[in-house]
Amino acid sequence: MTATAEPRSFAAAAAAPRVLRDHLWMHFATHNGRDEADAPLIVRGEGAYLFDDKGKRYLDGLAGLFAVQVGHGRAELAEAAARQMRELPYFPLWGYGHPPAIELADRLAASAPGDLERVFFTVGGGESVETAWKLARQYFKLSGQPTKHKVISRSMAYHGTSLGALSITGIPGAKAPFEPLVPSTQRVPNTNFYRATEHADDYAAYALWAADRIEEAILFEGPETVAAVFLEPVQNTGGCFVPPPGYFQRVREICDRHDVLLVSDEVICAFGRLGTPFGAQRFGYQPDMITTAKGLTSGYAPLGAVLISDRLAEPFHRTETPFMHGSTYGGHPVSCAVALANLDILEGENLYEHVRTNEDRFRTTLEKLTDLPIVGEVRGTGYFWAVELVKDKSTKERFTPEESTRILREYLSKQLFAHGLYCRADDRAEPVIQFAPPLICDRTHFEEIEQILRETLTGAWKLL
Template sequence: MSESLINAEIPGDMSAWWMPFTANRQFKGAPRLLVGAKDMHYSSHDGRRILDGTAGLWCSNAGHCREPIVRAIQSQAAEMDFAPAFQMGHPKAFELASRVAALAPGDLDHVFFSNSGSEAVDTALKIALAYHRVRGEAARTRLIGRERGYHGVGFGGISVGGIGPNRRTFGPLLPGVDHLPHTHDPAKNAFSRGMPQHGAEHADALERIVALHDPSTIAAVIVEPVAGSTGVLVPPVGYLERLRAICDKYGILLIFDEVITGFGRLGAPYAANHFGVVPDMITVAKGLTSGTVPMGATIARKHVYDAFMQGPEHMIELFHGYTYSAHPLACAAGLATLDVYRDERLFENAKALSPAWEEAVHGLRGARHVVDLRNLGIVAGVELTPRDGAPGRRAFDVFVRCYEQGLLTRVTGDIIALSPPLMLKQEHIDEMFGILRRALDSVD
């Protein structure tokens, strides 16, 4: 990293950028600027190394500025910067789709590319509605999400999402949406190691929703296998299997939102592989390119794709897509990222380190302010007692203190989340949890 990057100046005027999911006034009064990155670390504007405890934003699974990925992007930009995806194609798009599908379980064989997790989710919801229509079941228009679910920020995603602040500002959203209860039950499952033992019966709420609305009106159920943005909620033993069985019973499509869990976070290509449950569609993004070039994808089972392949061959089967679907730079980045995952066995590394990660997570039991700990694969949620009258403030102060001590964490409400790059080593785990414990001890 060049010296000019390591010692960058704070911009004189930061007013123009309306920052996303950020307390803009607080940030611009005390900026936290990242100016460089390599492997497991960022560099701050004041010359400090920051251990990346969140893989950027759950996305840099292969680590930062990895040479094979950088070279692939540079080479592609020089060879062909853009190619239209409407009625045209380029070789890397087909190659990447094949490799993404090959990692999935069952007959999840067809890949529709987009530019983000939000777009991947909206794509899946639109495919679900269209699927039933082309099969002659146009009354199936209802979509079922889950409380505390996060499915991006498109109107479809926030409609099926279940995080209050993400929804309340934007009016009534999509009609005909209902929500399953979340699975978090600290009275029975606090400090669970891996999957909680209690709570599979929460899936039975889908039976009540079906009875209320009539199964012939329900198109799809969408859940995160592990709910990430709400603070790492791990599914109870048997829960996902029961959801799958109920969906099968009533002809409802099941969608797994794997924008966070995809590409090794649980030590497998997708959470569907890890849990042994095959949904009808999987949405991915983030780790698909290790965050280097924006890209999302919706992976569909054969019967979903085949339902559209009817009528005259010259007619468009699905009137949906994006200007940047299968962008050449994104495809090049995705192929190189999959190579890094394979060649460096990063999914296997995540699986091998999961027990050590779990021990480190639960080593915080009894630490100051900690009321619950949750983990699965290489992801963790550390829940803190909120301050009276100031929910979220204590966790935010821990987030800032960690940053000052050289660790980037993620904060949501009063929960600290960790999900580092998969090139993780034991020394990184030790450093990460040492800093976090000191930060917990240092805040009121």
């Protein structure tokens, strides 16, 4: 915009010819003209639904991006932001505090498992992961173990896109354009039991086998060099890999044995997505750090946090050494105020209990789709589910790359949205369709998802 140009309103931009939007570079999008031409314009949200500029309604089956726990259009959150903007619109946490950050830190520490009593605020999930890795490295330097700097994570796991977090990420296609990345990361198998090549007939044995691969990696790298293991409670990429019973308990034992920190990456899984405040509570394990974002504010304002055990904080207090890390907007007062109001809704409307009460109904509704020849498995927990697609149910045969492109990206993604359902069709690992709707959803929303999915999957099968 030039100095003399008249400012345009959002409504005017939405109604104007598409040329007015040619300057927007969308995230994770190709730029050959197709995405820009086809990109819908979402202008409003209400409850579990989104609306485009033409007035069409879509069921938000992904909570925006695994974030909008309490639904769209909550006036309480807008009012909390406005109140804070009038009182203190911004101040950094660089050697100072402000009431919303102090209150939110107290509240998070009170609800976290174990001794996670320290809270470091960030702007988002990738920054939370970056923060946890940097803190782990400095902690071991202060503890007299300066060679412990490496990280172990799981195959196909997503942990962010900044160079450090991307180095921990286990998705080769996401990493390749930016290599070389930060060294010192190692991958181990994830918990995709549906595709298990070891102990495929014994879930308990598979749990221990998968966990023991972490110890194998620690020993291979040398325990004196490994600082942390980063794991999601339920792994996102690949389609909601739920940990087998006993898996995290074995991982905790391994980490303790080798003095390695267990970081629970809960950017998706915290704040009710699995029916508990934190995903570690759902599966009964104690992490040394938890990384969060997304549902902390229900996506209404950018905010992340790292919850840190007293043990990790102790060397910084004992030596008065600063943690040389921070950001301009980490712990922004407006975002913290929104987060506090969001937690009020989650607790006041009993949304944690609502998820636990309704997760079986969600599962059984999606499992109706297993009568379709293209559906291999339905898996997940809480309000976090995936439907894996196959070419042959009896053999679990995968699509060819050409078939996957044709079925998922060229057909399903467009048809699901055209039928009024926003969700994710993903084939970075196995071809899956993922669902993580707002936590306010109930049986009527589940049935709407199943009906739209049934129609579109039936059409997709005909393309094979």
